[in-house]
Amino acid sequence: MQKRIKNHLRTVLLFISLAVITLSFSTSTFAKQKNGKSASYRTVTEIHDWGAAITKVIVDLGRPVPKGSITKDTFRVHVVRSDNRLKTPFLEEGDRTVTKAYVSDKKGNPAVRTGKYAVLEMKIGPNVSLGSPLNYDEEGTGLNAWIDNNYTITQQKDIATNAGTLSGLVIDTYEGGTRKLVDDFKTGKGTYNNVTLSYASYTPAKDKTKNPLIIWLHGGGEGGRDATIPLSANKAVNFATEEIQSYFNGAYVLTPQAPTKWMDGFTGKADGTSIYEESLMSLIKDYVSKNPDIDPNRIYIGGASNGGYMTMLMIRDYPKYFAAAFPVCEGLNDTLITDTEIKKIKDTPTWFVTAKNDTTLPPTINTIPTYDRLVGAKADNVHLTLFNNVHDTTGLYQNADGTPYQYDGHWSWIYVYNNKVETTINGKTMSIMEWMAAQKLNK
Incomplete structure (x- = not known):
């Protein structure tokens, strides 16, 4: 009798042990499946x-x-x-x-x-x-x-x-x-003169006063049909940061996008024309008309490289429209600008930015001679910042020898996005954003 009870107990204990192991294995498997899913x-x-x-x-x-x-x-x-x-x-x-x-x-x-x-x-x-x-x-x-x-x-x-x-x-x-920041922009498209341009735009918080508009024209690698690319391939989103916006007490930002490159001209690349110029101006005017809060006396235009080329064309051909321009490492060869066009350009307050070691668009054939001609034409509000090179300004990235990390010399737009461009005007040190915010037309 006792033997039968012991055998029965052994069987029960074995069953319980197997059940616990099975339950434990099942619970573990369930947890992994649940979590994995x-x-x-x-x-x-x-x-x-x-x-x-x-x-x-x-x-x-x-x-x-x-x-x-x-x-x-x-x-x-x-x-x-x-x-x-x-x-x-x-x-x-x-x-x-x-x-x-x-x-x-x-x-x-x-x-x-x-x-x-x-x-x-x-x-x-x-x-x-x-x-x-x-x-x-x-x-x-x-x-x-x-x-x-x-x-x-x-x-x-x-x-x-x-x-x-x-x-x-x-x-x-x-x-x-x-x-981050990119998602704060809206994207859209507009067709003008049978040309469709994509764009991204940022709207500041509503207030009781009109706000200025900053137009940024992208570089050669940011064309296409996705307007978030000009914001992201370099740091154009920075125009929407609190720091930059504070100089303007809130500014609209418009970043149009060319399907290819702004430099695509009617007879060749960077020939002094652009197949997109009229369409771009139509887009800008359309955007301004749809946003009556924009102050037409404070519309600023700038761009880098390919976009700097287009900036030069815009202030050349629409000299009374923009309150200021900031062409960066611009690609309009000085030989393509006539003396008559210099007289038109000089009336738009302009701040050129480039670097001496820019081998993509050397400033010796683009920016510097054009700046010198504007000074010679008595332009009263033209500035040039010529950096020796383009290096990291954050302190986070260094070369092997401990010096600041060196970027390609063409990338002088980095200084503009971070508002690291300064000059002395009437005895006062002024940043490029502070200068730009002070410019205004009298339409």
Whole structure:
């Protein structure tokens, strides 16, 4: 009798043990399946001096985890970059360096106690190509474009939670992303003279006074049909920052986009004409008419390289329209400007910006001789800032010898976006934004 009871008890205990193991295995499997299914990621893109960079991913963990339970070693972040415009779309792949990690809310704000999300901040820099969401198709279209950046985020260390251990996550479901400042702009299109131009625009907060308009014309690599590219391939979004906006007490920003390049002329490239000039002026006037809050006496126009070329054409052919111009590393050869045109240009307050080591559009054949001719023609409000080179001004990026990181000498627009261009006017040191905000027509 006792033997039968012992055997029965042994059977019951064995059954219970198997049930516990099975339940434990099932619970673990369910947790992984549930988390694997629900876990996803979003990207955060910010615009820096060299262009756009994916600075962080926000991972949806599928369940709350305590503050402090995530470190920069908890996850491995792998990315594959590809550009579908190319015959061979694959560009590169590799692991991003995680520099900081923390538990957060859905928007990426650090959690107070617990959070369902993890923010993984990653290393960025002018030479960190794995972080770029854009690609410049140098051998094909000659244009920048947003590309595919497919991330796989693999958990490397367990995360302890109140509900048990979270482990084995492999996250590769993309749920969209945010582009800081870029998303504050609206995009649109307009057709004028059978030419369709895309554009992005920023509207300041409404107030009781009229606001000025800043027009920015992009460089040669930012043409096409996506008006967010001129904002993102370099740092044109900076015109919408609080710092720049403060000089104007709120300003509209308009960034038109050419389907190809502003320099495309009627007889050739950079021939002193542009097939887009009349359409561009029609777009500008149309935009101003649709926004009666814009002050017609304070419309400013500037652009870099290809856009600097177009800026010169606009103040040459519409000398009474713009309150000020700021051509940067501009590409209008001085030999294409007549003495009569110099007399027209001199009436528009103009500030030229370029660098001595610009080999793309050498200032010795474009900017400098034109500036000298304007001074000779008695232009009373013309300025030239000629930098020796273009280097990092943030202190974050350095060469091997510890000196500031050197950018291509053509990239003098970096100084303009960061308002690092200054001169002395009537004994007072003035930045380019401060100067521009002071210019006004008397229509």
